[in-house]
Structure formats: structure tokens, C-alpha cells
Amino acid sequence: MELADTLRPDGDPKGGVLAHLERLETRMHRSRKKLEEPQTVQAEESALVTEIQKLRRLRDKLRAEVKRRQAGVKASTANVEPDQTWEITEQEVLERKWENLKAILQAYRFTGLSGKLTSRGVCVCISTAFEGNLLDSYFMDLIVQKPLRIHRHSVPVFIPLEELSAKYLETNIQHFLFTLCEYLNAYSGRKYQADRLQSDFAAFLAGPLQRNSLCNLLSFTYKVEPRGQSFPLCARLLYKDLTRTLPTDVTVTYQGMDALSTSWEEQRASQENLFRTKPLHHVFTSFARKGEMLDMSLVS
Amino acid sequence: MTEKSIKKVLQRHRLSGNCHMITFQLEFQILEIQNKKSLSSVITDLNIIMEPTEYSELSEFVSRAEERRDLFMFFRSLRFFVEWCEYRKRTFKHFKEKYPEAVHLAEGAASSCMGVRSASQPGFEVVIVWRIQIDDEGKVLPKLDLLTQVPQRVLELDKNRVIETAPLGFRNLLGVLGIEATLESLIKLLCTEEHARSRH
Numbered sequence: 001m002e003l004a005d006t007l008r009p010d011g012d013p014k015g016g017v018l019a020h021l022e023r024l025e026t027r028m029h030r031s032r033k034k035l036e037e038p039q040t041v042q043a044e045e046s047a048l049v050t051e052i053q054k055l056r057r058l059r060d061k062l063r064a065e066v067k068r069r070q071a072g073v074k075a076s077t078a079n080v081e082p083d084q085t086w087e088i089t090e091q092e093v094l095e096r097k098w099e100n101l102k103a104i105l106q107a108y109r110f111t112g113l114s115g116k117l118t119s120r121g122v123c124v125c126i127s128t129a130f131e132g133n134l135l136d137s138y139f140m141d142l143i144v145q146k147p148l149r150i151h152r153h154s155v156p157v158f159i160p161l162e163e164l165s166a167k168y169l170e171t172n173i174q175h176f177l178f179t180l181c182e183y184l185n186a187y188s189g190r191k192y193q194a195d196r197l198q199s200d201f202a203a204f205l206a207g208p209l210q211r212n213s214l215c216n217l218l219s220f221t222y223k224v225e226p227r228g229q230s231f232p233l234c235a236r237l238l239y240k241d242l243t244r245t246l247p248t249d250v251t252v253t254y255q256g257m258d259a260l261s262t263s264w265e266e267q268r269a270s271q272e273n274l275f276r277t278k279p280l281h282h283v284f285t286s287f288a289r290k291g292e293m294l295d296m297s298l299v300s
Numbered sequence: 301m302t303e304k305s306i307k308k309v310l311q312r313h314r315l316s317g318n319c320h321m322i323t324f325q326l327e328f329q330i331l332e333i334q335n336k337k338s339l340s341s342v343i344t345d346l347n348i349i350m351e352p353t354e355y356s357e358l359s360e361f362v363s364r365a366e367e368r369r370d371l372f373m374f375f376r377s378l379r380f381f382v383e384w385c386e387y388r389k390r391t392f393k394h395f396k397e398k399y400p401e402a403v404h405l406a407e408g409a410a411s412s413c414m415g416v417r418s419a420s421q422p423g424f425e426v427v428i429v430w431r432i433q434i435d436d437e438g439k440v441l442p443k444l445d446l447l448t449q450v451p452q453r454v455l456e457l458d459k460n461r462v463i464e465t466a467p468l469g470f471r472n473l474l475g476v477l478g479i480e481a482t483l484e485s486l487i488k489l490l491c492t493e494e495h496a497r498s499r500h
Contacts, residue, residue, distance in 0.1 A: 107315050110328075112372030115311055132369030134330070134341035175383070179377055 025161070047179035048124070051058045099247035113181055120144065120151070121202035126181050130245065135188040140180075156212040158240075159183050180245040189245035189279075204284055213265045216242060217282075221255060224271075224287050231255065234269070237275060310344075322358075324348045328371060343369040350466040356380075361434040373438040381438035384432045388412070388442070392430075395483060403492040414483070418490045425449040426466070426490065428483065436452045444479065446470035446486075 013298055108114035115124040121144035129136045141151040148169055155161050161180070168176035194211050203226035210219040216239035224230050238249040252272045254260060260268060274283045309332040316325040321446065329345040346369045348362050365374040393409040404415035404425075412432075417425040427447040434440050445469045454464060473482045 108315075108369060109422060110313065110315060112377040113375070127372060129343070129370065129372045132343035132371075134343070146462055174379075178379055181372070185376070186453065208412070246437060 022085045030134060043238060056131060088122065112185070113177055124177060124183050126177075128185045130185070130189035133192065135192060138184055155180070155184065156187070156213070159187060176273065179243075186239075186243045186245050188213060193245070193280040194218060201284040201288070203227070214242070216240075218247075222284075225291055228291075231257075235271075235275060237280070247276060275291060305336075308332065309334075320379065320386065321352070321354075322382060323351045324378070326371070326374075327421060328369075334480050343371055345369070346371060346374075348374065354380075355385075356429065357433055360439075364436070366439075370438065374388050377434050377438040378441055381432060381434060384440055384442055385410075388430050388432065391480060393485070399491065402487055416487050416490050420491070423449075424454065424490070426486065428470075428486070431471045442479070444470070444474055445481075 009150070078258065104116065105116065109125070109127060112127045112129070113124070115122045116126070117123075118141065121142045121151050124140045124142060125137055126140070127137045138154045140153040140155065143149050143151045145279065149168075150161075150165060153161065159180075160183070164176060164183070167259055168179065194215050197205070197220075198209050204222050204224075205224055207221075211217070214269040218237040219235070221232050221234050234253050234255050236249075236251040237247040240248040244287055250272045252269060252275065257264075272287070278286070311330045311332070313329070314325070314327045316323070318324065325348075327345075327347045331344045332339065346366050347373055350358060350362055350417055361377060361381075362374075364423050365371075365377075387440070389409045392403075392405055392411070396403045396405055396409070396412065399416075400410050401419050402416055404417060405411055406413060406415065407499050414428045414430070415425055415429070425448075427445060427449065431443045431445075431446045432440060448463050448466050448494055450458075450463055458464070459493055470482065470486070473485070477485065
């Protein structure tokens with residue numbers, strides 16, 4: 001009858017039934033699936049839970065490993081630490097040595113001769129003093145080369161530096177430096193005495209103090225009493241030995257008088273002796289003191 | 301009258317050290333006064349302790365340095381003094397080695413006396429006294445003197461007064477030849493060449 005018609009591909013009414021069946025089937029599959037979903041979810045859930053547990057176990061394992069390694073490192077650093085502290089102590093020792101060295105170098109300034117290293121050699125500093133009064137310092141830059149030479153210096157021109165360096169610089173540098181010290185200290189001392197005479201005892205001078213730059217030739221006219229009736233005296237002091245602060249030649253004369261009575265001659269000679277044996281400003285201090293004693297005796 | 305501001309600083313220092321065989325310890329004070337126009341530094345106190353104390357020339361020098369508070373002069377003079385001491389020691393040692401029989405060092409090379417006797421003329425001896433003095437200003441100078449020791453009979457025979465004038469002659473010779481040459485010529489004069497051991 002009409003059954004064969006359903007097998008015809010282009011027959012919609014016939015296809016309708018199959019299609020309908022198909023649809024029903026699909027629907028059934030879907031609903032079955034829906035029924036199955038919680039289970040798969042559950043299965044998935046459990047799978048995830050297993051996974052989580054697995055990961056947790058792995059995490060704990062890794063944590064333990066990290067801890068173990070950390071402990072291991074700590075143990076090894078604990079062995080290293082004593083070495084580190086030993087290094088620090090060595091460093092401390094070096095620092096202390098360095099400080100000590102610096103202090104010693106500073107202390108050398110008090111010997112009057114000190115120095116510090118420069119890029120090309122040594123810079124020597126010579127300090128001068130007279131009777132405990134610290135005076136000028138002079139420096140000298142030495143270049144350590146063959147031959148040893150002086151690069152710059154603050155030594156005054158009238159100090160025989162060239163002469164000294166020609167004689168001793170190459171052969172005996174210590175002798176050179178100490179001799180230069182002698183010259184500079186003596187010059188400083190002479191200068192100090194002359195300055196003190198001019199500043200402190202101007203009242204005793206009847207005219208200006210004549211002096212040369214080396215301060216080894218002094219000429220002045222003075223009175224034993226500043227405001228007295230005493231005769232003016234002319235003094236000429238020559239310091240031939242440049243390493244000394246006392247004059248080698250002293251000439252004292254009464255101004256304008258050639259022939260002297262014995263008492264005056266005695267006085268003149270004693271004055272000469274004073275200048276020869278005592279520093280210049282001390283001589284005038286003794287004059288001042290004598291004057292004071294005289295005043296005292298007048299008053300009493 | 302306004303009081304100008306003056307700053308005073310007192311420094312105290314202690315130094316110890318040595319110069320060859322001499323050790324020293326110093327304590328000193330420096331007073332720095334700063335007023336408006338200048339800064340002055342003055343050593344206000346100086347105490348020096350030195351070892352060894354057998355160099356008698358040094359004790360006088362030390363007290364003078366302390367009195368004058370001359371710190372730099374102390375170091376400078378000490379340095380030159382030690383230099384001279386070392387030179388004296390070397391020179392005496394050299395002559396002792398060169399003329400072992402003739403030269404006689406009573407206290408060793410560090411002594412200040414060197415005796416010279418002639419092996420062939422016993423009883424005839426000269427002593428060279430070499431002192432190292434530090435003068436008032438701290439200048440270090442060697443001072444050599446000759447002492448003679450001869451039998452009485454020799455003095456009686458000495459018509460030209462050679463022995464008497466020997467010390468003066470020695471000092472003159474020093475001025476002409478210097479220390480080493482003078483000592484050498486004196487030793488050579490007193491002993492025959494065969495006693496000398498030649499040294500190169």
C-alpha cells in the first residue's frame with residue numbers, strides 16, 4: 001500500500017515520522033544525559049579532589065625539601081661564620097694598625113721633621129721653634145728619581161739649599177734633612193729674637209733696628225734705660241755660623257766715643273758679653289728688670 | 301675696654317720611641333692661644349726620660365732641653381749625637397780590626413777611648429779620648445784629645461818635648477787630616493808595619 005512511500009527520500013510526510021522518531025531519540029538521549037550529569041560532575045569532582053590531594057601531597061613534599069635544604073645551608077653557614085668573624089678581626093687589626101701609623105706620622109711633626117708620601121715621592125715638612133715657641137714651617141717636595149731632586153719648596157732664598165743639596169742630597173739624605181732643619185731653625189730663632197726686640201723693647205731703641213733678610217747681621221742703637229740719662233750704645237751683631245742663634249761677633253761701642261775710662265770700658269765689655277751669651281730679647285729683658293729694681297730701690 | 305675673645309687650647313702629648321740604641325719617652329704640653337690677629341703655639345712643659353743613661357753627655361743635654369722646652373732641638377741634637385756615636389764606634393772597630401795588637405779598646409767599640417800601644421815598646425801608650433759634646437745651643441761636636449803614658453825615663457830623654465806637645469800636635473793634625481787619617485797616622489807611628497793586618 002503506502003509503506004514504500006516512506007522510503008522515498010523526498011517525501012516529507014514520510015520523513016516526518018522518522019524525523020520525529022529521531023527527535024524523540026535525541027530528546028531521550030539528552031534527558032538521559034541530564035540524568036547522568038550529576039554523576040559525571042561527581043566523577044569530575046572526585047577526580048579533582050584526587051588531583052587536589054595529589055597536589056597537596058606534592059606541595060608538602062616540596063616544602064619539606066625546602067626546609068631540609070635551608071637547614072643544610074644554615075649548617076654550612078654556621079661553619080663559615082667563624083671564618084667571617086676571623087676576617088672581621090683581621091680587618092679590625094689592620095684598621096688599628098692604620099690608625100696607629102697615622103698617629104705615628106702625626107707624632108713625627110713634633111720631632112720637627114715629618115713627611116707624607118706623594119704620587120711621585122715625598123713631601124717633607126720642617127717645623128721650627130725657638131725656646132718652646134712654635135714658629136714657621138717649611139716644606140719641600142722631593143721627587144724620587146735618579147737623581148733625587150727637589151721639585152718645589154718654601155725654603156727662603158737666603159738659606160743655602162742648593163749648596164746643601166749638592167753636598168748631601170744624593171749621598172746621605174738624612175744628614176741633608178737634619179742639616180737643613182738646623183739652618184731653618186736657627187734662622188727662625190734669629191728672626192724671632194729680632195722681631196721680639198722690635199716689638200717688645202722699642203722703648204730701649206734709639207733708632208730703627210737694621211737687619212738683613214737672613215737675620216744674621218743686626219745693627220742698632222740702644223739705651224740701657226728707656227727714659228734715662230744713660231748714654232746710647234751702638235751694637236753690631238754678626239751671626240757667622242748660620243746654624244746658631246747666638247752671634248759669633250759682637251761689637252758694642254758708646255756712640256761717638258772712642259776713648260773710654262776703665263769703668264766705662266768695663267761696662268762696654270760686659271754689654272758685649274751679654275749679647276754674645278744670651279738671646280737678644282733676654283738681654284733687654286734683663287735691662288728692663290734692672291730698671292725695675294732700680295725704680296723699686298728709689299721708691300723704697 | 302672690651303675683652304676680646306681669646307681661645308686657649310692646651311694639648312697634652314706623650315711620645316715614645318727610639319733612635320738606634322737610645323730609647324726615649326717624652327711628655328709635653330702645648331698651649332695654643334688664638335686671638336683675633338694671630339695664633340701662637342708654645343710648648344709649656346717638657347719632660348724627657350732617656351735610656352741608656354751611660355752617655356753622661358746626654359743627661360746634661362736632656363735637662364737643658366727640658367729647661368728650654370726645646371722639643372725640636374732635642375730630636376735634632378739626639379739624631380746628630382747618635383750619628384756621631386755610630387761613626388765613632390765604626391771608626392774604633394775599623395782600627396781594632398786593622399791593628400789588633402796595637403789598638404786596645406777598654407770598653408769595647410762603644411767606649412769613648414782608644415788605647416794605642418806599641419808591641420815593641422811596652423810601657424809606651426797613648427790614649428785617644430773621643431768625646432761627643434752637645435753645646436749650649438744643641439750643636440753636636442766631636443772633641444778628641446790625646447793622652448800619653450810614657451815611662452819617666454823617656455820623659456827625661458825627651459829634650460824636644462815631643463811628649464809634652466803631643467796633645468797640641470794631635471789637635472792640629474786633626475784640623476789638617478781629619479779624624480780617620482790622624483788616627484791612622486798616629487797608630488802607624490807607634491807600631492811597626494808588620495803588626496798590621498792588611499785589610500782591603
